[in-house]
Amino acid sequence: MSATFVGMPAFPSAARAALADTQLRHNLAHATGTIRDKRARVVAEVEEWEDLRLAGAAVKQSALVDLDRHLVRLEETLTANGATVHWARDAAEANAIVARIARDHDADEVVKVKSMATQEIGLNEALAEEGILAWETDLAELIVQLGDDLPSHILVPAIHRNRAEIREIFLREMAGVGRPAPADLTDEPAVLAGAAREHLREKFLRAKVAVSGANFAVAETGTLVVVESEGNGRMCLTLPEVLVSVVGIEKVVPTWEGLDPLLRLLPRSSTGERMNPYTSTWSGVTPGDGPQEVHVVLLDNGRTRALADDVGRQALRCIRCSACLNVCPVYERVGGHAYGSVYPGPIGAILNPLMKGTGDPQTDSLPYASSLCGACFEVCPVRIDIPEVLVHLRAEVVDGHRGDRVPKAEAAAMAGAAWTLSDARRLAWVEKASGLAGRALTRFGRTRLPGGRAAAGRIPGPGAAAWTGARDLPAPPRESFRAWWRRTDGGRTDHTDTETGEGS
Amino acid sequence: MRVALMVTCFNDAMFPETGKAVVTLLRRLGVEVDFPAAQTCCAQPMVNTGYLDEAVPVVRTFVEAFAGYDAIVTPSGSCAGSARHQHGIVARRAGDPALTEAVAATSPKVYELSEFLVDVLGVTDVGAYFPHTVTYHPTCHSLRMIGVGDRPRRLLEAVRGLTLVELPGAAECCGFGGTFAVKNADTSVAMGADKARHVRETGAEVLVAGDNSCLMHVGGMLSRQQAGIRTVHLAEILAATEASVPEVVA
């Protein structure tokens, strides 16, 4: 696996590959199970959790409704605080801005605090092309970077790795890019974290330029907010001379007060903690303290496209807590890489199509990467109705193909089904045929379900094979319910055994 | 009260015994249930696969078939959810005010069976008898889309002779998900395998749920594994008595 998502296969084939990796499945099931239980425990402690969710959703929603106004206000306040604000329409513009700032300071390396936005725009790769090295300082990001790997989780990008694998990566890779890992490295979490700290320290002390993201940006005061667990982020935010923050435009919160529910919702939803160990806020430049040059790059890269979608807009409320990933039964089994994006899991399944637009096979497969079980909506701290958006985007995918010269088999099947199902007589006729087919069906791999009902075992053919590869399929009954109702006047004249009665 | 049975196309074609059980049960409780013959499907297969235009005539058939009833009872949490939460979306998108109005009149009258028994009829002991060890899978749409809560459990706990055992990871999806089971077959099977394993762990003789689609998926898997565990719809257990045990559950 090399560090780019470009050219990923569509979800079903990526999922198949991931499912075959038993170590990965084990790592994921263990990690998501643990964090899921932890989250449930600390959320249960908050009596007014539902009110808090409503408040959090309302803050983000009101920010989105007047996003243009809040962004202009943010620019004013940041500028007044001594920061320089840049606007970037897409990844290329944003990367060019960051590279120029680094070059202006003759920097050939930058340190980074975990930022999904910079991962989204491929900043590290773009800087590398300019001869500038970017060092990830979040522990999990470091593991991913050293392993030349891709992140597979929003919060725990290396969730697919276990401790033994991490130890190996550290031993193999650290020496090539700085301070080597100690030879006696064990796979104890504290020992691994210690090795990372030593490795990173020399980079913190050397770097002139740091790059960060932001969890929130408060418009009324021009304040950026980062929450994290390790303190490495705070080193990035305070030690270097120059700080560049790449911030998605949906991160705006109108008022300082609005942060209140969000900062209470985020830690419990994400890591299952009552409070984030480190919450850092900074408002432009403070003379003599911290970075003396602060840049803020406000990034669109598809966000206004998502904003224009009436149903999909709510996805921009996301505070990247990753709760939806940790409860998603699909994510738990296939992991993050199958989604082909820095945004995996249920939120990725809607955010990627909303920001990129549907139309290519990989993006179009994402809204279908869900059983619509609704677990994601249940835990989302800002009440994003992910199942609703998934169905909405499926319709967009289908509508995108309505003009195809050769309709997909599925489209023909759905049109046929709709024709049958919009008239009870047609349905009755099809049921009669299926009752007849049922008897033929059982001739392929004849079997019986417990209780005695006839069933089909393995059947060849595309759809049938997908079903019967692992599941027996009950044969259709001889008589449908409606045929029975008609024959017996709703059971009032039925004194015969229905299995042997008329209707056959 | 005019009560209609919404049997669902899936039960109609594949699990008619479930529909018969609802009729038996409601009659025993003194409710005369009607079967509007013009009914077909809730349109969920189209809606959930993204074929919203195709869903329009199906939704129209639905509201026409069930117009004028006070309550529409269905042995499917999933189809109840579809009627309650998706028909409005389909009608609005079609830009058909008359259809939107008809949906608004019909949708709130749709009840999943356990909701109808507990909330409308006010009963939890329906006089059933089922002398088996049973474990209950709360299907996702029952649990989260329409929120039936503990109603099915309360009904099951009142069944004489029945031993209810806890299903580990009960709230987790079984992996059916309609066309998901075909479009993402590998993931669906992986999810179903875990559900089937949990069912086996309970040692129950019978797996019960309020949706035959999920039962067909998990049951098909249990059958392939020769686990010897039957799957039975909630309605069929509630319809069973000492005097008349429906043949499917006999």
Ligand code: SF4
């Ligand atoms: S969609 Fe909701 S649950 Fe998922 S990461 Fe975003 S805020 Fe968290």
